[in-house]
Amino acid sequence: MAADEASHPLEARHLGKTYRNRNWTGRRLETEALRDLALTVRRGEVYGLVGHNGSGKSTTLKLALGLIFPSRGRIRVNGYPSGDARGREDLGFLPENPSLMPHIPARQLLSGAGRVRGLHRQPARAHADQLLERLGLTEVAGKPIQQYSKGMAQRAAIGFALAGRPRFLILDEPMTGLDPLWRHHVTELLRDFCQEGGTILFSSHILSDVERIADRVGIFNQGRLIREARPTDLLGEQLTGYTVRFRGARAPDGWEAIEEGAGLWRTALPAADLWAALNTLQQDGLELLEIQPKGTGLEGTFIAATGEAPAPNA
Numbered sequence: 001m002a003a004d005e006a007s008h009p010l011e012a013r014h015l016g017k018t019y020r021n022r023n024w025t026g027r028r029l030e031t032e033a034l035r036d037l038a039l040t041v042r043r044g045e046v047y048g049l050v051g052h053n054g055s056g057k058s059t060t061l062k063l064a065l066g067l068i069f070p071s072r073g074r075i076r077v078n079g080y081p082s083g084d085a086r087g088r089e090d091l092g093f094l095p096e097n098p099s100l101m102p103h104i105p106a107r108q109l110l111s112g113a114g115r116v117r118g119l120h121r122q123p124a125r126a127h128a129d130q131l132l133e134r135l136g137l138t139e140v141a142g143k144p145i146q147q148y149s150k151g152m153a154q155r156a157a158i159g160f161a162l163a164g165r166p167r168f169l170i171l172d173e174p175m176t177g178l179d180p181l182w183r184h185h186v187t188e189l190l191r192d193f194c195q196e197g198g199t200i201l202f203s204s205h206i207l208s209d210v211e212r213i214a215d216r217v218g219i220f221n222q223g224r225l226i227r228e229a230r231p232t233d234l235l236g237e238q239l240t241g242y243t244v245r246f247r248g249a250r251a252p253d254g255w256e257a258i259e260e261g262a263g264l265w266r267t268a269l270p271a272a273d274l275w276a277a278l279n280t281l282q283q284d285g286l287e288l289l290e291i292q293p294k295g296t297g298l299e300g301t302f303i304a305a306t307g308e309a310p311a312p313n314a
């Protein structure tokens, strides 16, 4: 049975998780990792989870994948209780610490994953090759994954999540171990996945990536979802002013502007002064080149909501 089109890819209500363990002396330990979570991921959106270490992001993703059971409340994937095979048919996932089969070459692993997700041999191989190309792994696709660098293994794991054309991706820290160039390429790959109608739920400590990819962001703190927002709204909320670039022989009288090159100027303005400044530029016959909003965006909201900057382990 195909995933239920009418259902949200993910829906959690009053979801809670308490881990119960024993320490080395045998004493019982309880960790309340997630409390009363209400979360809906809509079809076609990219939803990013951010939060400090230990705030409950991976627990949420593991519950969604059915790898652990809720202690309270419910979580449904494509309309089915998480862990139900019917809800997982169109699901691709990247776990927190992906350990792909080390002796198997990436090409074999990705085309095998495609076959498991229902593609025939040829389309599975073709799609695997396409992914390997985009992930820069074509040259090493025949080598066992244990010979890959950390970043290459992470890219292979992302390919594994995407193999077989899933429609819903759950990714725990997809950018871990990737250099800025590959973060950029993976961002593009995920964007294309969404352009084709895919849905993504992911966690990340790299707030600039979250801002670039996510349609909505959920900020976690001590096991609670304390804030949901669209990154574009956060920029407006945290707006401190604008940087304006313009061209002309000289800057308007009284302006503090820096000449960046011959006849190219830059000035910083408080948000309230923008319209008056644009009028002045027009009256003085100066050419407006760029208006860039300045704000602290997601990072500012994150600090305001949780009281601290994000963990630097990205």
Ligand SMILES: Nc1ncnc2c1ncn2[C@@H]1O[C@H](COP(=O)(O)OP(=O)(O)OP(=O)(O)O)[C@@H](O)[C@H]1O
Residues within 6 Å of the ligand: 019, 020, 021, 031, 032, 033, 051, 052, 053, 054, 055, 056, 057, 058, 059, 060
């Ligand atoms: N298997 C487990 N047994 C006991 N406690 C656990 C277990 N897994 C996670 N926890 C605890 O649950 C809480 C939430 O952990 P979780 O892994 O969900 O956080 P996270 O937000 O993903 O953190 P990080 O950013 O470090 O990956 C933490 O206090 C953690 O120590």
